[in-house]
Amino acid sequence: MASILKVDSLCKNFGGLKAVNNVSFTVEKGGLVGLIGPNGAGKTTIFNLVTGHYEPTSGQVLFEDKSLVGVSPSAITRRGVARTFQNIRLFGELSVLDNVRIAFHCRVGYSLVDSVFRLPAFQHEERKLTEQAQMLLEMFNLGDKQDEKAGSLPYGEQRRLEIARALATKPQLLLLDEPAAGMNPSEIHTLLDMIRFIRKRFDLSILLIEHQMRVVMGVCERIFVMDFGEILAEGTPGEIQSNPKVIEAYLGKGVA
Amino acid sequence: MRSRETTALGVAIVGAIIIEVLMKLGVINPYWELIIQYACILTIATLGLNMIYGFNGQFSLGHVAFYGLGAYASAIVTKAWTGDNPLGFLAAIIVGGLVAAIVGFLIGLPILRLGSDYLGIATLGFGYIVKVTFDNADAWIPMMGGSRGMTGIVKMTSWPWVAVAAILAVVIMRNVVYSSHGRAVLSVRENEIAASAMGIDIARYKTVAFVMGCFYAGIAGALYAHLYSFLHPSNFDFLKSVDMLLIVVLGGLGSMSGTIMAALGWTFLLEGLRVILPPEILDFRFVIYPLLLIIAMLLRPKGLFGGMEWSFLRAPKVEKRAHGVNTES
Amino acid sequence: MVDLSYLAQQVINGLQLGFVYALIALGYTMVYGIIRLINFAHGDIFMIGAYVGFFSYSVLHWDFLPGILFSMVVCVIVAVIIERLAYKPLRNAPRIAALITAIGVSMFLEYFTSLKFVFGPNPRQFPRPFEVVTWQIGGINVNSIQLIILVVTLAMLALLQFVVYRTKMGMAMRGVSFDFDTAKLMGINVDVVVSFTFALGSALAGAGGILFAIAYPQVQPFMGIMPGLKAFVAAVLGGIGIIPGALLGALIMGQAEVLTAAFVSTTWKDAVAFAILIIVLMVKPTGLLGKRGTDKV
Secondary structure, eight states: OOEEEEEEEEEEEETTEEEEEEEEEEEETTOEEEEEOSTTSSHHHHHHHHTTSSOOSEEEEEETTEEOTTOOHHHHHHHTEEEOOSSOOOOTTSBHHHHHHHHTGGGOOOOHHHHHTTOHHHHHHHHHHHHHHHHHHHHTTOGGGTTSBGGGSOHHHHHHHHHHHHHHTOOSEEEEESTTTTOOHHHHHHHHHHHHHHHHHTTOEEEEEESOHHHHHHHOSEEEEEETTEEEEEEOHHHHHTOHHHHHHHHOTTOO | OOHHHHHHHHHHHHHHHHHHHHHHHTSSOHHHHHHHHHHHHHHHHHHHHIIIIIITOOOOSOHHHHHHHHHHHHHHHIIIIITTOHHHHHHHHHHHHHHHHHHHHHHHHHHTTSOHHHHHHHHHHHHHHHHHHHHHGGGTOGGGOGGGOBOOOOOOOOHHHHHHHHHHHHHHHHHHHTSHHHHHHHHHHHOHHHHHHTTOOHHHHHHHHHHHHHHHHHHHHHHHHHHHSOBOGGGGSHHHHHHHHHHHHHHOTTOHHHHHHHHHHHHHHHHHHHHHSOGGGGGGHHHHHHHHHHHHHHHOTTOSSTTOOOGGGSOOOBOOOBTTBOOBO | OOOHHHHHHHHHHHHHHHHHHHHHHHHHHHHHHHHOOOOTTHHHHHHHHHHHHHIIIIISOOOHHHHHHHHHHHHHHHHHHHIIIIIGGGTTSOHHHHHHHHHHHHHHHHHHHTSTTTTOSSOEEOOOSSOOOEEEETTEEEEHHHHHHHHHHHHHHHHHHHHHHHSHHHHHHHHHHHOHHHHHHTTOOHHHHHHHHHHHHHHHHHHHHHHHHHHSOEEOTTTTHHHHHHHHHHHHHHOTTOHHHHHHHHHHHHHHHHHHHHHTOGGGHHHHHHHHHHHHHHHOTTOTTOOOOOOOO
16 A cells, blocks of 8 residues: 555535535655645644544545544544644643553553452553653653643643654554644754654654644645645645645735 | 552551451440441442542432442342341342442443533433332332332441451552553543543443442442441432532542542541530531531632542652663552 | 323423423523533522512511512522622632532522521421412313413513513623633623523522412422422423523423323322433433534544
């Protein structure tokens, strides 16, 4: 399979509103693809359709050539699709370490009974997953904060934690929803380095939503531009940058 | 290592033995014997509700129904079959827990997917239906006595039974909470959407927490039935569910220590007021304790323990990694 | 074979009960709509209304109308005091804290009323402040109590409709229940709006208390628990936070209760109402008239 994710003629209506209107695109295995567009273009809706949080009105979503439509979000994650959220959705009252450890749960093998009686299976796996969680935190420079409440972290660290947590589910495909939101230029620079790093380190395919051009241009290999629920244009960063329709969508008519 | 837990366990066991001795010596009079046992039974039941609401975030206003189911089911077992046989009593207790758990599972299937306030109403309604069923049960099972109550239950519960059950309840709850399954339960409370995105099967873990909580209530009910030897449906009405909810919230949602303290404190406060207040103003205690409740909520809205735990019930400390070396305590 | 006139009689009785439940349910639904609080003490406001009526009619020997108005006024005062002292401070606390406080207030009102130097725990006979007249219409008995209940309830509903949809305060109420924080930013004094909502709901509940006590002429300190619970279920059944929903739900609850008592058995009448609720919630989780909100993911 050349494409790890294939979205085909996807539609999603909310009452009379066509949030996503006949969208098709693919992400190749190992690719780093950007999905950009003005606010309200339907980008996050696409994510929610892929991850199973919304059901499509029509159309198809194929992950590794298998349909995701009708599959529950947790099952989709177990198949290998992970995501972060536009509005941070950490487990605020739980510790930083536990936030990541929870994401390992779907790969855990021990049962409730093992937990109750603290059997060897529990001890062994719990130690292993804790170690892996800690290693992941260190990679994101959060190792020292492992015992702090996730909700008390500064904003930038919360965003990093969200990504670390998503990686703990051991995905093949990672969906990042506006990872650069609220970041200053130097933080964005670090973020882009981190995205390139994790893609190589974890052998990931990445689909990234952003509406800041600078972020997407810096790191994506291919870009799809959306507006009003439809794909407006696609191509390499260079092609997109000079595409008049794209400029018009962002800045309005008469400026292109 | 796990020394503080082992110490605490040791202290609990020794304490239980001391109480047993004091009871046998008559230092603790029969009236307070009942109260102490009842307080621990209530603790087990409310620990169950704390699992459902405190840890899993599912607002259940019908918890007492499962307490009642455990009570009646176990009473039927001893009254109809096992009599005063201790092993039979053990079986009856387990049956009580299982009946409550199974009913919890069945009603949970349709209603757990409702959001919090609606779940509260649905469980309230279910609790009410169960109570009315108890009122009319003698039409099918005459020995249950219906609205006349069920009498003649063998008085099997004694302090050793209660103490062992309570200690086991706490240890098992702790072991479940501090495991990956426990964390999955917590994640549902914290953020359902994120939890499902992290691969947690929400429906499954709501059910796990609910069934476990109902099991605890059933066990507690079984011990209760064989403590007072008499069951009446009015013991299992909505107001009783409210009492249990109050305890869990007052203690601090999601704190086992808080639940334990609140359950014990609540029972002893009610009894204490009965002893302290002179007879003329005895009725005032029912006005005092809601006032205390209101004040407590106004002063400490997060509950007395507000998410904290006693040291031996806290999460096991995980040592920070030091370059490739990892030690867990 | 069902005796049609018996059925019709029961339907009328069900309407009588349903309208009284509606008066209580409206208060629940309005308060929930505005601050997402299940005001467990609301049923006890109903009880207070009944007791004030008991006092007005049997001690002060007032007429029907002044009595009911006085009840409403007292209920409004009590409710606003409770809201200011016990609920307002917890507006930014976790919601369960306000709920528990409401439970505490409820218990306090019940036990305070049952204290010996207040009204005592025993039931009291409620004096009817007017002559009961019964008419026969085609084999069915309709009495003046039912007529009065119908008239008063409809008058209250009309008044409510007017206030909510044709006054500035009503518009503010709708704004605040739609989005609390934005309403604040728009310059609406939310504290006043919330208190007003409590006042309005409690006035209705107070009136409901009097009507209930006239129809079923006994008052006791815990009389508000079951009707309050059922009215709350009615509000949820119809769609919590939606005013017409409260009326619809209440009428359904009233019918279900009376018809079950008449044709099945009195012991199951309450359970049936709850069973209906659970079934409705399974099928339409937001209630009969409720709208589905989608979670923003």
